[in-house]
Amino acid sequence: MRAKEFEPDEVADSAMQVFWQRGYAATSIQDLVEGTGLSRSSLYNAFESKNGLYQQALRRYHQLTQANVDLLSQSEPAAALVRQLLMRIVEDEMGDPRQRGCLVANATLELAAQDPAVAALVSQNFLRLENALEQLLIRGQQEGTLAPDKKPRALARFIVNTIQGMRVVSKGSPPQERRERLMDVLEIALEAL
Numbered sequence: 001m002r003a004k005e006f007e008p009d010e011v012a013d014s015a016m017q018v019f020w021q022r023g024y025a026a027t028s029i030q031d032l033v034e035g036t037g038l039s040r041s042s043l044y045n046a047f048e049s050k051n052g053l054y055q056q057a058l059r060r061y062h063q064l065t066q067a068n069v070d071l072l073s074q075s076e077p078a079a080a081l082v083r084q085l086l087m088r089i090v091e092d093e094m095g096d097p098r099q100r101g102c103l104v105a106n107a108t109l110e111l112a113a114q115d116p117a118v119a120a121l122v123s124q125n126f127l128r129l130e131n132a133l134e135q136l137l138i139r140g141q142q143e144g145t146l147a148p149d150k151k152p153r154a155l156a157r158f159i160v161n162t163i164q165g166m167r168v169v170s171k172g173s174p175p176q177e178r179r180e181r182l183m184d185v186l187e188i189a190l191e192a193l
Helices: 008-022 029-036 040-047 050-064 066-071 078-094 103-112 116-143 152-172 175-191
Strands: none
Touching (some): 008 029, 008 040, 008 050, 008 103, 029 040, 029 050, 050 066, 050 103, 050 116, 066 078, 078 116, 078 152, 078 175, 103 116, 152 175
């Protein structure tokens, strides 16, 4: 049997960029051929279908965003870490001239309601961040830096929701108003802590 002549993770990374820019429905197999440099048959042999490649791209995006989750386990005060996380979102949005937003948010809006496998990947991504936020908020309450009367799980869900909302609003905001809108949301979210 002949060894694969390509690295599947690199192909998934290239496909992720195509899906991220165009969306799932607007991405053709030819777009993926051009974006990955592989033939149609190689793509189908390795990933079985466009949807299989999309799912692998979502898994790679999950790895790409692990740094945001890792940030939350640092030893700084909880509110400061939440601020840093939200500022990363603002800077990601401001630094993306193509306004791609978040691949997971895009998948949620475009495909998750019709595709259980994509919905499961989206849910895993949200839950991973939610769990990390909850642990951080519990620590903040135990240290006395956050209000003890608020439910950490509910706050974590609120912050995940805020992040996804920031991603969506950013895509639809005029460039000259984007930073102000995102910063307004960030400040109100921090007041909820």
